[in-house]
Amino acid sequence: MAVQRPKRIAYARVAQESNALSPVLTTLDDFRRTHFLEGARLERACGRFGFETKGFLRAAELSGFVRAARAAGDAVETIPLFSAWAIPGGPLSRACFETLSDKLIHGLKAAAPLDGLFLSMHGAMTTEDDSDPEGTLLQRVRDTLGPDVPVAVSLDLHASLSRTMVEAATVIASYRTNPHRDHAKTGERAGRMLVDTLLGRARPTIAWRSLPLLIGGGRTLDFLSPMRAIFRRMKEMESRPGVLDCSLNMCHLWNDYPHLGWSTYVVTDDDPALAEALAEELADLAWSVRHEQPPAFSSPTDAIARARAARLARATGAVCMCDASDVVPAGAPGDNTRLLAALLEDASDLRCYVPLRDPDAVEALWGTPNGAPVDLEVGGRLDPARGEPLRVRGRLRGTFTQHGFDRVAVLDLGHVQLAITEGPALVMKPAFYRDLGLDPWKADVMVVKSFFPWLMYFLPYNRLPIFVRTAGTTDLDAAFELPFADPLHPRDPVAEWRPIDRQRRGIAP
Numbered sequence: 110m111a112v113q114r115p116k117r118i119a120y121a122r123v124a125q126e127s128n129a130l131s132p133v134l135t136t137l138d139d140f141r142r143t144h145f146l147e148g149a150r151l152e153r154a155c156g157r158f159g160f161e162t163k164g165f166l167r168a169a170e171l172s173g174f175v176r177a178a179r180a181a182g183d184a185v186e187t188i189p190l191f192s193a194w195a196i197p198g199g200p201l202s203r204a205c206f207e208t209l210s211d212k213l214i215h216g217l218k219a220a221a222p223l224d225g226l227f228l229s230m231h232g233a234m235t236t237e238d239d240s241d242p243e244g245t246l247l248q249r250v251r252d253t254l255g256p257d258v259p260v261a262v263s264l265d266l267h268a269s270l271s272r273t274m275v276e277a278a279t280v281i282a283s284y285r286t287n288p289h290r291d292h293a294k295t296g297e298r299a300g301r302m303l304v305d306t307l308l309g310r311a312r313p314t315i316a317w318r319s320l321p322l323l324i325g326g327g328r329t330l331d332f333l334s335p336m337r338a339i340f341r342r343m344k345e346m347e348s349r350p351g352v353l354d355c356s357l358n359m360c361h362l363w364n365d366y367p368h369l370g371w372s373t374y375v376v377t378d379d380d381p382a383l384a385e386a387l388a389e390e391l392a393d394l395a396w397s398v399r400h401e402q403p404p405a406f407s408s409p410t411d412a413i414a415r416a417r418a419a420r421l422a423r424a425t426g427a428v429c430m431c432d433a434s435d436v437v438p439a440g441a442p443g444d445n446t447r448l449l450a451a452l453l454e455d456a457s458d459l460r461c462y463v464p465l466r467d468p469d470a471v472e473a474l475w476g477t478p479n480g481a482p483v484d485l486e487v488g489g490r491l492d493p494a495r496g497e498p499l500r501v502r503g504r505l506r507g508t509f510t511q512h513g514f515d516r517v518a519v520l521d522l523g524h525v526q527l528a529i530t531e532g533p534a535l536v537m538k539p540a541f542y543r544d545l546g547l548d549p550w551k552a553d554v555m556v557v558k559s560f561f562p563w564l565m566y567f568l569p570y571n572r573l574p575i576f577v578r579t580a581g582t583t584d585l586d587a588a589f590e591l592p593f594a595d596p597l598h599p600r601d602p603v604a605e606w607r608p609i610d611r612q613r614r615g616i617a618p
């Protein structure tokens with residue numbers, strides 16, 4: 110009997126979530142600053158003792174894929190190409206996208222012959238001139254590998270599926286937690302389907318639906334009503350024989366893909382009719398929670414009054430304020446000064462920690478001796494149409510260099526300690542403040558610029574979360590400005606999801 114050679118599967122990541130309203134283009138520098146690994150270094154990072162994305166996750170999608178491949182023993186050989194991930198921001202510059210996309214295609218050609226590819230993407234990337242670059246990239250991959258080489262893709266729960274993406278990929282699996290905590294499991298799910306396909310253990314058949322739904326599902330947290338029941342139903346579906354995987358994508362609001370919306374995607378084993386039935390059922394379930402809208406957010410004045418009244422919360426921990434209009438992991442510039450201005454003006458009895466991105470201010474402050482008086486304008490420069498700089502006076506507390514943030518200058522403004530970052534002010538973990546010498550236990554108020562993940566990381570300190578609306582790129586209704594091609598709930602009246610779904614999937618009415 111002839112010895113089977115191992116199946117050769119390449120793996121790579123090209124991932125970023127873009128905010129089409131942000132004028133701050135994402136460049137290769139942003140990928141370099143956040144995460145870029147290739148070849149042997151990537152392989153080590155995704156191995157048993159590695160750390161996949163420094164400063165963020167020990168094991169993410171690629172580690173999950175490697176785990177699935179390892180479970181197949183000698184039958185599979187994995188080939189690390191590269192992994193590029195940047196913190197959310199504005200659309201990618203054309204040059205940045207072309208460089209990453211060329212690099213992937215060259216990598217595939219150099220690694221030939223390949224039997225399969227695992228590709229980790231976000232699913233809500235845009236560039237300055239392409240609203241579906243992930244579809245473009247997957248189409249290039251498909252043209253390079255040919256029609257028969259299976260390609261497995263992992264996506265964020267906030268992805269939007271395009272027809273091009275669905276048709277170019279063999280299987281797709283997306284996160285099923287929000288805040289996201291199943292990166293590695295998602296990679297493993299997609300990886301297992303890929304390995305099983307290559308080893309002849311499965312013949313994936315897929316179905317999907319695309320809903321004209323922008324905002325629904327309440328807070329959209331997977332463990333709270335109404336989404337909990339839908340995610341539980343997906344688990345039940347997967348326990349049925351013949352069902353390989355189910356995903357529900359809730360899209361990223363500030364994305365200018367013209368056919369944006371929630372989508373469902375189901376993979377079965379050689380059973381297209383079952384895939385169609387389940388994708389349809391999930392779409393109906395998602396549509397049924399469209400009227401549950403997220404809660405309204407506080408104004409800065411109300412937020413400060415609530416923080417002041419929350420004596421017990423402050424005595425046992427801190428009040429955490431999310432600047433919901435300037436959420437960096439949703440692509441906002443992170444330089445909105447309105448909450449800072451309100452805290453400086455109206456919260457002199459509260460000790461506050463505030464982050465702000467301003468590369469120019471960091472440059473101006475670099476080299477200033479610690480303790481020196483400072484008087485300068487900060488913030489409001491990256492998105493001048495939406496923000497304005499704020500003049501602050503105090504002293505320089507210290508300067509630091511932090512992974513992902515580059516240079517950071519901390520100003521002592523009296524009751525406010527202001528951390529000015531050169532890179533995106535992605536304050537998701539309390540370690541950000543701790544590493545700058547700001548003890549979270551001593552704060553009354555800590556400001557974050559993240560929607561969900563910070564809730565997990567700040568758990569030891571956070572006694573009262575307050576979401577504050579300050580007018581910016583990540584206001585929910587700011588997305589309504591974008592040029593969508595279809596009517597979308599809740600911006601427009603939409604009676605039925607099916608006709609739009611059929612158009613999007615290219616099916617005759």
Ligand SMILES: [Zn+2]
Pocket residue numbers: 265266267289
């Ligand atoms: Zn997400």
